[in-house]
Amino acid sequence: MPSDKPLVLSYAGCGTCKKALRWFADHGVDVDVRPIVDSPPSAEELGEWIPKSKRAVRKWLNTSGQSYRAIGKQKFDAAKDEEIVRWLTQDGKLVKRPVVVTRKSVLVGFDEAAYAETFG
Numbered sequence: 001m002p003s004d005k006p007l008v009l010s011y012a013g014c015g016t017c018k019k020a021l022r023w024f025a026d027h028g029v030d031v032d033v034r035p036i037v038d039s040p041p042s043a044e045e046l047g048e049w050i051p052k053s054k055r056a057v058r059k060w061l062n063t064s065g066q067s068y069r070a071i072g073k074q075k076f077d078a079a080k081d082e083e084i085v086r087w088l089t090q091d092g093k094l095v096k097r098p099v100v101v102t103r104k105s106v107l108v109g110f111d112e113a114a115y116a117e118t119f120g
Contacts, residue, residue: 006119009036009092009099017098020110029119031100036092041099046085049099053106057081060088060096060108067093 008024008031010017024031041049050057061076061084062068068076071094076084088095100107100115107114 003032004103006031007101008033009039009041009095009097009101010034011036011092011097014097016110020098020100020115023110023112023115024119027115027119036095036097036099038092040089040092040095043085043089046088049101049106050085052101052104053108055108057084057088060084062094062096065093067091 006024006029008017008021010021010033012035021031021033046057046060050060053060058076058081063073071087079087096108098110100118102118105118107118
């Protein structure tokens with residue numbers, strides 16, 4: 001049975017992730033943190049999480065990161081969604097962070113209003 005605590009996929013060197021974790025701490029929300037670089041999302045997880053996030057798979061890409069630049073915008077533009085999902089499972093730094101997974105929703109990135117709405 002999955003934990004009732006939100007799962008936060010985070011990267012220690014990510015300022016946005018630090019901001020999100022600080023928001024959780026300041027609001028008394030206990031979370032489970034998973035290092036996204038060491039343990040990127042699986043294809044099965046993404047198959048469940050992408051629809052729950054109500055975001056297109058391309059909106060899951062960290063377009064400002066080195067991993068994205070190394071592959072190149074043209075290659076992403078030409079890729080099918082299935083290929084992008086495969087890349088996301090192989091390199092956690094390609095994933096827009098943090099990813100917050102609850103039983104009902106998945107939040108991608110840090111949006112204070114969305115966090116407040118989801119966690120009260």
